[in-house]
Amino acid sequence: MTNSADTVADPGVDPVDPVTVLRLLREGLAAAEATIIRFQALRDAQLGAAQRVAEEIAARDAGAGAVRGESVDLATRSVAAELAGVLHMSDRVVQARMARAADLETRFPEVTRAFGEARINAAHVRVIQDAGARLDETVRAEFEQIAVDACAGETPHRAKRIVERVAERLAPRSLTERHREVQEQRRVWREDLGDGQKALGVIHSAAIVDGIYDRLTQQARAVSVANAQAAKDDASLKSESLGDPGDARTMDQLRADLCADTLLTGTASGHDTSAGLLSAIQARVEVTVSVLTLLTPDTAGAGRKKSPAGSGTSTGSGTAFGVRTEQPAELAGGQPIDTHTARTLAGGATAWERVLTHPVTGAILAVDHYRPNADLRRLLHARDSRCRFPTCGLPPAAQDLDHTIDAAHGGPTEEGNLGGLCRRHHILKHQTAWKVTQRGAGILEWTSPTGATYIDRPPSPVTFTVEDPDPPPEPDPETPGF
Structure with missing residues (x-):
């Protein structure tokens, strides 16, 4: 018996085997998803074209004496209203999508290309476009290339941390400068929810x-x-x-x-006792911060000084070799915070945990602390700053430490046999046919029930690396000893 490709079917494959069916479903879903992404990219391209049409209409009206700004707005509204009936959306939503699609095509050509080729999806595009919005033209191409590579094969949620970190490194203004401005908008508000309830919100x-x-x-x-x-x-x-x-x-x-x-x-009661047990509980905030961030002078708002020609550094600007030394600290889970807050928290810490990382890859190498019996847990907590199952991004607080090879089967309790998993994926690993193998340096290889493999690499922490401005000369291949 032959199939449509004129090859002999394997008589040993059971066509109703659930694993075979699952494999076929997986391949079919992958093909369907790629097709959907390409159509989404095509739709965005048409919305971008609609924005340009609106601008052409506005230019024609401006020639007749209309005010340019008002003309563009009115033309865009008109075009959006035309398309809203087709898309069954509000014309305001369509107008916003037109502007976003046009911005993507104009400012992010590499992202647009990757989207059209289904290498990244619409959620990846939003992450990249939002993170890159504040970048200028001189660094946008570099950002695009790194961001697309980071998103390919990764979930948007997990890629977002890397993309935002790259955007921060290339941003013309530091997070500390921007944080000082937005902190002026901190506030508390209340909102009526009905049924005798209100919501209390705070921005800080x-x-x-x-x-x-x-x-x-x-x-x-x-x-x-x-x-x-x-x-x-x-x-x-x-x-x-x-x-x-x-x-x-x-x-x-x-x-x-x-x-x-x-x-x-002023005091939390919650059935408290006279000892004030609940009031004595202090908040715990976990921060990962580059030592260079702690050492770099806070120069936000100060005038930038040019360094002497050829020195390779910039004094007073917090940069070295063209890279900002003041990198944002990160809360557990990856959210960046400003330098001033990081220094304040670091200054009030009663004990320090030193996380040693590889200077290029950023991989966790070791963790030092005063209590050796807790070193291993601390190292894994620093290395696995999210659940290590592919696509999962839950933070460390939600993790169990799992033995890759069960301790009951002789698996050692050491860094090379442990990984942080959320409870859902911890149970999945033990109760289903999913398998995981340690590949060294914290890299985990997961194998699905259908035999598909997924590589999960530990997310790199806040790092700072520089290239040697005066590298040693290449050795002469004819020199003896080489």
């Missing part, structure tokens, strides 16, 4: 908001644990315990109540 520094949420979470967890313990204790002891056996509040409800307690009374 990322480190502060993370600290607030972490402290509330620790307090809520303390109450939840105490409630569970109180339910097990003898009735005579319940009056002296922190918990309430009848308290059935969820973690979200506890966080909300404790937040209200703190804001209204």
